[in-house]
Amino acid sequence: MLTILRRIVLEFSQATELDQALLRLVSQVKSALSTQCCSVYLADHQKKHFILMASNGLAENAFGRTSVGFTEGLVGLVGQREEPINIANAKLHPDFIHAPEVEEEKFKAFLGTPIIHQRKVLGILTVQQEQARVFNEDEEAFLVTLSAQLATVLASVEAQGMIELCHSNQGVGKSIIGIGGSPGVAIGEMVVMSPKADLSTVAVDKASNSVQQLTIFNDAVSRTIAEFSQMSEKLKAIISDSSLDIFDVYKQLIEGDNFKIEVIAKIQSGWNAQSALKLVVDHYVMQFEALDDEYLRERAYDIKDLGNRLLNNIQNMEELEQQLPNKFILVAEDVSASMLAEYQHLGLLGIVSITGSNNSHTAILAKALNIPAIMGVDYLAIRQLHKKNAVLDGYAYQLYVNPGDALINEYRHILAAENLLNAQVKEAEHLPASTIDGHSVSLLINSGLSAGFEYSQNVGADGVGLYRTEIPFMNRSCFPSEAEQTALYREVLESFAGKPVTMRTLDVGGDKSLPYFPIIEANPFLGWRGIRITLDHPEIFLVQIRSMMKANHGLGNLAIMLPMISSITEVDEAIRLINQAYYELTTEFFCNESDVLIRPKVGVMIEVPGVIFQLEDLANKVDFFSVGSNDLTQYLLAVDRNNSRVASLYDFYHPAVLRSLNYIAQKSQTRDVPLSICGELANEPTGALLLIAMGYKNLSMSAHSLAKVKWVIRHVEYRELRQILDQVLSLTTTASVHSYMHEQLVKLGLGDFVHAKLK
Known part of the structure; x- marks a missing residue:
């Protein structure tokens, strides 16, 4: 039976036409179970009914018509209960409804199972038989088992647009x-783009x-560097912050000795130019994709983009003129930063990318350009979307394909x-x-990509709350x-x-390995990483501390931050090494009393949940706390937000995250320890207001979010x-928090900041 199930x-999954695939499915199931009828119903959640899509045993003229x-x-009972219903004589059951058009009068035995994907009932699979009997356990x-496996495939088919269940009149x-x-x-209108050149296709x-x-x-x-320079120059008139650094990074990587030397070495060993490029780029991509840190892992997309740009010029491909609408939404398997830069002045309204996340450079650049974007779209068949109309909601991360007039009008008001x-x-x-009643906070930026625009003070930042030091270690061979x-x-x-600048010490290890320092572990998320690896290698740690x-x-504006702390022992050892570096420098270089080195x-x-219960002990050891809300949330909830199955x-x-953050704030205030937070929560006006109410006085965020957060702060009372906050902390579900915050911010006249995110 297992072999039969796998074949079905x-x-x-390999079928290209849904109707024929469903007919084949019911015939195979009928044969496998030696029953007299098998049928499949698919759910239309807008109209709240199941439609008979295929059957081997029921009337053919009912397919697609009977609901x-x-x-x-x-x-309906199977769908409601979300479990199998096995009945010896269906006609005697109180929920039985006679539908003469399907011609099922002769059948008595009934077995139905729901097809469920991510808690959503997609359909019902049924078998029937003339003889009154209960189907056995094996059947x-x-x-x-078949329904469970079909669920994933059917979800993919649904998303690809192969299921059309009369949605034209429901307006969504x-x-x-x-x-x-x-x-x-x-x-x-959506426009689907394919890369002009693709390294993955190179043999x-x-x-x-x-x-x-x-x-x-x-x-x-040479041509590629010129292209990136042109892109950057075009965007300088629009953007004046760190978002343009990606093009500087591209140029630095191409011009840097390591990258060019590696490609040239491959060519000199006999490979042609595009093959040498592919081998080097694939190596870099493999290293970045193996990383744990989401921000660094996203650099793999940048390397791919760079490689494809170079390949395009190696192949000397002429750009094909594509007729673009005056305004359009760009859709691609991988919308790159350079692709975004190319089309942003040609009527680009938004982007949809199968790959990437909110830390990709495409997302960073999109935020700077105020272009809405959704990334990591799962089960999306791009070919189905070309030239279709859509509403892209970057707040709720949703794409509405062929929306009705009512929905379009609603979003036009937004x-x-x-x-x-x-x-x-x-x-x-x-x-x-500052709030209306005079409560002041400090707004800082997260940075660490490269020098230049990223450190511009034009955004009104009070300093740098998180400077990532990993990048200089990544783009090297030693x-x-x-x-x-x-x-x-x-x-x-x-x-x-x-202004203050807080630098985080090297945060690598586990599956965030360096190309020249690989680490392979069974469970890298909980493995040798962060402070653990640098304490095990004091020669690396000491050099970095001395450099800082x-x-x-x-x-005198430096502060040093230690990542992934999970014990007091780690703090003691790190401080011992920091003191050692300090005394070494004072002895070697700053022995003159008039030339004092500031420690x-x-x-x-605070990102490992365990240390929340050692805050009082930590307060005796360090000068400040900084909450890493992204990792803390991920560890508290045991959720990988880039896994589409659990990202929601x-x-x-x-509530557990908010209460933990509030607890941290209370303990910090009790011990008078300065407290900051860096992470996505501080980027959102709603989250920033809750953090301020908790007592966080230093919020570090993306430069693009700073003005909006500041404006909101200036229009509320502490x-x-x-x-x-008191009411929020009493709520027990995430949905109730969203609902309550939306209600309150509307009352405060700030509803526009949460109109789509929290509805």
Whole structure:
């Protein structure tokens, strides 16, 4: 039976026409169970009924026409109860409904099982027989197992648009859910784009003339650098913050010795230019995709984008002119940052990408350009979307395909309110972040990609709350020297002279391995990573600390933050090494009394749930706490937010997360320990207000979110926030928190900031 089951599922998954696949399915099940009838009903959740789509045993003219309400008949009962219903004589059951058009009068025995995907009933699979009997355990188990396996395939088919259940009159259209990339709303026609060149399609091959291949590669490098420069220059008139750094990083990577040397070495060993490029890029991509840290893992998409750009110039492909609508939503398997830069001035309204997350550079750039985006869309067949109309809701991470007039009008009102709001928000960019009743907070930015625009103070930031130091370690073939690190950190600190800059020590390890320092573990999320690896390798830790302190000399705006702390012992050992580095430097370089080296403040990241219960002990050891809300939420809820099957469970507004954050704030206040938070929660106006009510006075966020958060803060009273928080902390479900916060912010006149996110 297992072989039969596998064959049925495989054939169904490979079918290209749904109607024929369903007919084949019911025939195979009927044969496998030696029964007299098998039927499949699919759910229409807008009309709240099941439609008979295929059967071997019932009347053919009923297919696609006969429907059963969600609360009607035995089919409806199976859907309601979400479990198998096995009845010896269906006609005697109180829920039985006679439907003469399906011609089922002769059947008595009935077995129905729900087809459920992610708690959603997609359909009902039934078998029937003339003889009155209860189907045996093996038959029931077969049908249950088959339904469970069909659920994933059917969900894919549904998302691909192969199921059309008369949605034209209900005014909504099919809704596809993804992962948040950039907030906002877009209404327009979708245009599906394919990459001009794709390294994944390149078959590696040798070349006889290495000199010629080197010339081809070098020419491609020059053209690609010129393209990135042009893109960056075009966008400078629109963007003045860190978002454009991606093009500098691309150019630095191409021009850097390591990348070019590796490609050139492959060419000199006999590979042609495009094969050499593929081999090197694939190696980089593999290293980045193996990382745990989501921010760093997303760099794999940047490397792919860079590789495809170079490949396009190696192949010298001429761009095909594509007729674009005046306004359009860009859809692609991988919408890259450079693709976004190409089309942003040609009427681009929004983007939909199968790959990527809210930390991809595409998402970062989309936020800076105020272009709504959803990423990581699962089970999406791109070919089905080309030239179809859509509403893209970047707040609720939803794409409505072929929406009705009512839905379009609703979102047009939202767009009008957004345009007015953005103009107002801009006015508060350089004003203090203070509530109406005088409660002040400090708004900082998260950074760490590269120097340049990222450290611009044009966004009105009070400093850097999180500077990631991993990137200089990643884009190399060996550990960076003390001098290299010192120069980089100096540039960062000087860019924010007079304002605090908190640098996180090297946070790698586990499945976030360096190309030259690979680590393979069975459970990398809970393995050798963060502070654990740097304490095990003090030679790495000490060099970094010395570099930071030397860079801070004469500036005094550095604070050092220790990541992934899980015990007091780790803090003690880290501080011992920090003190060692400090005394070494004072002895070696700063022995003159007039030239004093300042010892920076040292803090810890609160992201491992266990340390929440050691805050009082930690308060005796460090100068400040900084909550990493992304990892803390992930560990508290045991949810990988980039896993589409469970991403909906990842929510900062979960009562356990909010109560934990409040507890941390209370303990910090009791011990008078400065407290900050860095993570997505601080990026959201709703989350920022709750954090302020809890007592967080330093919020670190994306530069793109700062003005909006500041504007909201300036339009509320602290005493009102405290009252709201008291009620929020008494709520027991995530949904009730969202609902209550939406209600309260509407009362405060701030409903436009949450109109789509919290509804």
